[in-house]
Amino acid sequence: VVGAFEKIVLDALDGKSLAIGALTNMLAELKLESENAWTDLLPSGIAITYAIIDEKHHGFLSLSQKDRTDIIHRLESSVSKTYKNDNRAIEVTVAELVKFLSNKSWKSAKSK
16 A cells, blocks of 8 residues: 555656546545555454464463563553554554453463
């Protein structure tokens, strides 16, 4: 999506112009692609939780408590620095992952 937008801007700077209709269509397509990416973000975040559940031990994650804490810290710090208030989808996805990792009913790997 970004590459296509960059091409439009660079072409405009180079003096290459598109008909207004063609430009409008390109921008509409870029907007739709961008919206689809954000729409898929939350379900993708939820799907990640399945990768960290220990399939052999009910109620356990495959992560140690230290791993959980480190991941939570990295998620929270990267979002607060980079995306906070810029995109609600990222904030919600990270909040759901943090909520899942913080849930004490899921035991850490070393607790077995």
